[in-house]
Amino acid sequence: MTTLAAKARKHAPIFLVAAFALLPLAGTAQAQKSGGSITVGQELDIPGFDPLKVGVYDTSTFTAAAAIFDTLTTLDDKGEAAPKLAVSWSHSDDYMTWTFKLREGVKFHDGTPFNAQAFKENFDRQKDPANKCRCAFYITNVKEVLAPDDTTIVYKLTDPSVNLPAVITIQSQNNAIHSPTAWKTKGDDYNRNPVGTGPYILKSWTAGDRMVLEKNPNYWDKGRPYLDRIILKPLPDAQSRFASLQSGEADIIWDDEADADNILKAQKDPKLTVHTYKGSGAAVYAFNTKVAPFDDVRVRQALVMAIDRPKMSQAISNGLSRPASNPYGDGSWVKCKDDGALPFDVEKAKALIKDYGKPVEFKMLVTATPRGRVVGQVLQQFWKRVGANMEIEQVDQATIPSRAFTRQFQMTPWRIVDLADPDPQMYANFRSGSPLALAGLSNPELDKLLDHARVTPDLGQRTEDYCAISRLINKEAIWFWTFQNTYYALSSARLKGFPKIYNGVIDVSRTWLE
Amino acid sequence: MLNFVVRRLLAILPVLLAVSLLTFLIASLLPGDLALVILGDQATPENVAALRRDMGLDQPLWWRYLSWLGHVLQGDLGRSFRTGQTVLQAVAERIPVSLQLMLMAEFIGLLIGVPVAIACAARAGGAFDRFMTGSAFAMLSMPSFLVAILLIYLFAVELHWLPATGYVPFTEEPLNNLRFFVLPALTLALAEWPGIMRVLRSDMIATLQEDYIALAKAKGLKPARILFVHALKPSSLTLVTVTGINIGRLLGGTLIVESIFALPGIGRLLVGAIYTRDLVILQGVVLLVACGFVIVNFIVDMLYAVLDPRIRHGHA
Numbered sequence: 001m002t003t004l005a006a007k008a009r010k011h012a013p014i015f016l017v018a019a020f021a022l023l024p025l026a027g028t029a030q031a032q033k034s035g036g037s038i039t040v041g042q043e044l045d046i047p048g049f050d051p052l053k054v055g056v057y058d059t060s061t062f063t064a065a066a067a068i069f070d071t072l073t074t075l076d077d078k079g080e081a082a083p084k085l086a087v088s089w090s091h092s093d094d095y096m097t098w099t100f101k102l103r104e105g106v107k108f109h110d111g112t113p114f115n116a117q118a119f120k121e122n123f124d125r126q127k128d129p130a131n132k133c134r135c136a137f138y139i140t141n142v143k144e145v146l147a148p149d150d151t152t153i154v155y156k157l158t159d160p161s162v163n164l165p166a167v168i169t170i171q172s173q174n175n176a177i178h179s180p181t182a183w184k185t186k187g188d189d190y191n192r193n194p195v196g197t198g199p200y201i202l203k204s205w206t207a208g209d210r211m212v213l214e215k216n217p218n219y220w221d222k223g224r225p226y227l228d229r230i231i232l233k234p235l236p237d238a239q240s241r242f243a244s245l246q247s248g249e250a251d252i253i254w255d256d257e258a259d260a261d262n263i264l265k266a267q268k269d270p271k272l273t274v275h276t277y278k279g280s281g282a283a284v285y286a287f288n289t290k291v292a293p294f295d296d297v298r299v300r301q302a303l304v305m306a307i308d309r310p311k312m313s314q315a316i317s318n319g320l321s322r323p324a325s326n327p328y329g330d331g332s333w334v335k336c337k338d339d340g341a342l343p344f345d346v347e348k349a350k351a352l353i354k355d356y357g358k359p360v361e362f363k364m365l366v367t368a369t370p371r372g373r374v375v376g377q378v379l380q381q382f383w384k385r386v387g388a389n390m391e392i393e394q395v396d397q398a399t400i401p402s403r404a405f406t407r408q409f410q411m412t413p414w415r416i417v418d419l420a421d422p423d424p425q426m427y428a429n430f431r432s433g434s435p436l437a438l439a440g441l442s443n444p445e446l447d448k449l450l451d452h453a454r455v456t457p458d459l460g461q462r463t464e465d466y467c468a469i470s471r472l473i474n475k476e477a478i479w480f481w482t483f484q485n486t487y488y489a490l491s492s493a494r495l496k497g498f499p500k501i502y503n504g505v506i507d508v509s510r511t512w513l514e
Numbered sequence: 515m516l517n518f519v520v521r522r523l524l525a526i527l528p529v530l531l532a533v534s535l536l537t538f539l540i541a542s543l544l545p546g547d548l549a550l551v552i553l554g555d556q557a558t559p560e561n562v563a564a565l566r567r568d569m570g571l572d573q574p575l576w577w578r579y580l581s582w583l584g585h586v587l588q589g590d591l592g593r594s595f596r597t598g599q600t601v602l603q604a605v606a607e608r609i610p611v612s613l614q615l616m617l618m619a620e621f622i623g624l625l626i627g628v629p630v631a632i633a634c635a636a637r638a639g640g641a642f643d644r645f646m647t648g649s650a651f652a653m654l655s656m657p658s659f660l661v662a663i664l665l666i667y668l669f670a671v672e673l674h675w676l677p678a679t680g681y682v683p684f685t686e687e688p689l690n691n692l693r694f695f696v697l698p699a700l701t702l703a704l705a706e707w708p709g710i711m712r713v714l715r716s717d718m719i720a721t722l723q724e725d726y727i728a729l730a731k732a733k734g735l736k737p738a739r740i741l742f743v744h745a746l747k748p749s750s751l752t753l754v755t756v757t758g759i760n761i762g763r764l765l766g767g768t769l770i771v772e773s774i775f776a777l778p779g780i781g782r783l784l785v786g787a788i789y790t791r792d793l794v795i796l797q798g799v800v801l802l803v804a805c806g807f808v809i810v811n812f813i814v815d816m817l818y819a820v821l822d823p824r825i826r827h828g829h830a
Contacts, residue, residue: 041679045786047596054596132561134553191598207599207607208778208786209681235679236782237774239663243678244776247670250679398791402550406559435558 032497036513037229040506041241041253045208045234048191050183051126051173055134059254059504062171064232066507067213067225069176069196072100072119073165075420075502079333081165085114085177085197086153095160095455102151106220108179109201116147121180126173135173141424159427160455162462166420170503199225199509208234226497226512238262245272245490251513252491252498254506257483258371260318266490275489277501279418280332281425282324282481285364286438288410289478293360299388300477302352302360305345306386307379309482315378316371324481326470327416327426331485334422334463340471349386360388364411365403368394372413375482404438412438418485418503422466423454430473439478446472515819522815526808533804534586538579541797548793552595591798596790601798604783611681612779615772616764618695619702620757626703627710632741634711635718647715650708658767662701662774669697679776698775702767706760713756717749751821758814762807 042060047053049065057065072086086100106114123145126135141161146154155164168175182195194202199221200213211232215225235241235250238259244250245266255263266272287294294300309323325341328334353360366376376392383390390411395403404412416425428434431450432442446469453465473479487501497511549565566572570581585592591601630650634643670678676697684691721727722745730740768781776782780799787795 045782047790048598050598053598188598206683206778207604208782209776233680233776235776236785237776240666240679240774240776243663243666243671244680247674247678249670249677396789396791399550402553406550406562 032223032226032512033514034226034228034512036227037231038227038251038495038508038511038513039231039233039249040508041233041235041244041250042506043234043236043241043254045236046211046232049176049178049194050191051135052131052133053191055173056138057171057173057176059506060232060234062503062505063254063508064211064213065171065176065196066198066505067200067230067509068194068198068202069171069178070106070198071169071171071175071177072102073169075166075169075500077500079166079331079420079500079502081163081169081420084169085119086165089165091164095162095164095457096157098155098157098161098164100153100155100165102153103220104151106197107218108182108195108197109216110179110182110195112179112181112195114177114197115150116153117150118180119153119177120145120147122177125183138172138174161423162454162457163421163423167424169420171505171507200230203229225509227508230508242266242490245492248492251495252489252506252508252511255488255490257317257320257486257488260320263320263488263490264318271493273491273493273495273498275491275498275501277418277487278322278330279485279487279501279503280329280334280422281416281418281485282327282329283483283485284324284327284414284416284479284481286404286412286414286479287477288407288412288438288440290407290440291410293356293358293362294410296356297476298352298356299360301342302349302356302386303383303388304342304474304477304480305349305352306382306388307480307482308344308382312375312378312382313483316374320486321483322486324484326467326474327429327479327481328422328466328470329418329484331418332422333459334466336463336467336470338471339467340474342474342477346386353387361391362388362410363391363393365393365395365400365409366413367397367400369397375413405435407438407440409438414438414479415485418487420502426450426466426469427454429479430469441476441478443472443476518819519816522812526812529808530805533808534583534801535579537797537801537804538582540800541793542575542578544793586801591801592794594787594792594795596792601795601802604795605780605799605802608778608780608783610683611777612765612768612772612781614684614695615698615702615768615777615779616761618699619706619764619767620760622699622703623706623710623760624757627707628714630707631711631714631718632746634715635722635745636737636741638715638719643715646711650711653704654708656704658701658705659770659774661704662698662771665697665701666774679774681777694775694777698771698777701771701775702764705767706764709756709760710753713752714749717752718745721745721749747821751818754817754821755814758810758817761810765803765807 040063042063044058044060046061046064049061054061070085072084073081074084076082085103085106087103088101089098091098102116102119108114112118123139125131126133127139141157141159143156143158146156148154161167177196179195182193183190186193192205197220199216199219201216203212203214205211213230213232215228219225233250235244235253238255241250241253242259242262245253263274266274287300289295313319313321313323322330326336326339364376364379366372373392373394380390380392400412403409404414416429419425427450428436430437430446432447449465449469449472453462453469456462456465487504489498489501489506491498494514495511496514499507499510549562549569549571553561553565570578589602593600594604630646634646637643666678669676677694681694682690727740727745730744765781768779769785772779772781773785780803783795784799786792787799
């Protein structure tokens with residue numbers, strides 16, 4: 001968001017962006033070519049698309065969802081909300097109501113017209129308590145969605161949100177818009193037969209093998225998409241995924257820092273392009289301050305001060321991981337002169353533990369993956385050096401959220417994902433009483449800052465609030481941050497038009513082959 | 515023979531029952547609560563309690579086992595809570611891939627192992643025998659993921675002869691299908707042939723010392739005829755057992771190999787189920803695989819009896 005836009009918002013609560021609708025979505029100087037087919041190597045099998053079944057989309061599902069479905073809004077290259085199925089939007093003075101004007105004449109792949117009623121049905125289906133959808137958790141801040149006429153929808157929020165259009169851009173379980181006719185007629189089978197309004201139509205899907213998406217000839221954005229066909233393949237092994245890219249069986253692959261050697265290798269290969277996006281957010285850890293020894297701030301501070309992030313980065317990702325000192329990251333518009341980060345200081349940490357006077361022994365949850373184990377072991381060594389004994393408790397990925405939500409942990413890993421605005425996650429993670437406030441600390445000053453930041457349109461003021469929040473959390477050491485989020489995709493150099501990897505989504509729906 | 519078959523069939527029933535109990539216990543005794551996993555972010559204590567009630571998780575273990583077994587006996591192995599697919603659907607989609615992989619691996623393993631064993635046994639202690647026995651030992655110590663990556667780099671990345679990953683069904687493109695299977699099957703086979711070779715080699719050496727072989731030699735039969743016709747069959751008894759047991763071992767190998775080569779088989783299904791804690795799929799697949807293993811062993815027993823009549827009469 002530019003300061004100009006922020007100023008305009010401040011002075012005119014009704015800020016229409018209809019003019020943006022006339023601009024092409026991905027304005028770029030290169031000439032796009034139509035035709036051809038690409039294969040995308042993904043990390044995981046896609047479980048399906050019906051939010052009621054899969055609950056929450058994973059990184060592989062995001063890629064398919066970005067091609068099959070549209071969202072109301074999208075993020076442009078500057079990270080600002082731009083029109084997609086919504087052409088313009090406005091908000092009430094208190095940011096509790098947002099009104100979106102929808103694009104006309106758009107149809108789902110099965111011919112069902114896309115209109116306000118269809119959108120509302122999508123929303124109501126997720127929200128309906130009878131459906132018990134895990135997806136409902138992420139829209140608890142929306143009281144209801146109204147459809148006063150065919151081309152207007154109104155979001156009624158329970159809490160103010162100054163940046164809603166940017167927040168709802170991710171192709172997630174909540175934002176991807178499905179054809180109501182399709183889920184009603186297909187029932188249980190809908191999960192594997194998704195129907196959206198997006199640039200590609202699902203043609204075939206062999207379980208565990210390939211998903212074939214074909215160009216939607218009636219796509220509303222004339223001239224797009226460029227590729228005739230996209231093939232998505234789960235290639236779970238990082239080494240063979242990279243080999244598939246090298247040998248030409250895949251044109252673009254998902255990758256992450258755990259596969260640092262191949263990323264470094266690809267950087268030197270002229271036939272390959274490394275797409276890097278330094279997002280917002282970070283890999284973070286929460287202390288449960290309700291249980292010993294973390295009910296004492298000295299212990300928490302000591303453990304944070306004992307971590308040598310550059311050395312850890314070297315150990316886990318060949319130096320690719322970028323140290324984090326706050327929860328926002330380089331990709332965020334929040335830039336702090338002083339984020340209050342505790343320094344790396346082994347002597348000070350030892351002194352704090354000594355001052356605490358009791359043995360510091362605790363268990364830390366880590367994911368039962370090679371990466372989780374290594375991270376656990378590295379931290380274990382740092383903490384041992386300052387006199388704290390950590391025992392690694394390995395659990396599978398799916399167990400961590402449930403253990404965290406029921407507070408069955410002393411220390412747990414977590415993640416602040418790349419979102420266009422820090423508010424949703426910061427508010428959920430740190431506001432007293434939130435089910436996600438894992439540390440269990442109630443701090444009136446922190447609450448006041450969080451409340452203020454979410455209703456203030458002025459970016460300068462919000463930045464100050466969020467930096468003050470960071471200073472407070474760092475001082476109290478209720479959470480700590482190890483590395484900033486960085487997202488990777490490796491592709492053949494022929495693949496062009498690949499957008500920024502917002503929130504880790506490999507969106508190939510706008511790409512073309514040279 | 516019929517008597518023998520019936521006796522063996524009756525003997526595997528308790529085994530199958532034990533398999534079902536163990537499978538059930540594995541999934542039930544794993545740390546963590548299925549209700550918590552399914553609900554994830556929605557896991558409030560009330561929701562968890564309600565779901566546990568709905569799923570019968572609040573019932574005693576023996577009751578849950580019997581009720582699960584009852585469903586299993588009616589062919590209902592449950593439904594994945596992630597994808598909504600039934601276990602049988604998921605397995606039916608994946609099993610042809612794993613079967614093809616295992617059969618091809620076993621075939622290649624035999625193709626390498628049997629001739630090498632015969633050649634080694636023909637001149638036991640010779641240079642070729644010593645070299646191959648050493649190589650077999652070296653191959654046995656190579657982990658399959660390493661072999662897989664080496665094969666991929668050589669044949670896919672450097673030489674471009676074979677694809678690194680992927681799959682097409684045999685019914686769609688038979689030749690291409692075989693191309694996709696060569697490297698994964700070879701990876702498994704490279705770990706298989708040493709066992710096959712060593713077993714057959716030592717049995718063959720023993721057989722070649724029998725009197726009737728000496729007689730055959732005295733009669734002036736060609737060495738090749740003696741080796742392949744007179745010595746191979748009586749020497750292959752242990753080989754049949756090993757081949758049977760290998761099917762079980764190969765199933766373990768497919769977990770790694772299918773993931774590396776991105777083959778959509780049950781190994782991948784199982785790894786995915788473990789990764790996402792899809793206990794219903796996990797339980798169902800383990801049960802089916804274990805039953806498959808028991809049945810393969812039964813078939814091996816039958817073959818054994820065909821090869822050596824003394825076994826079916828209970829003399830050996």
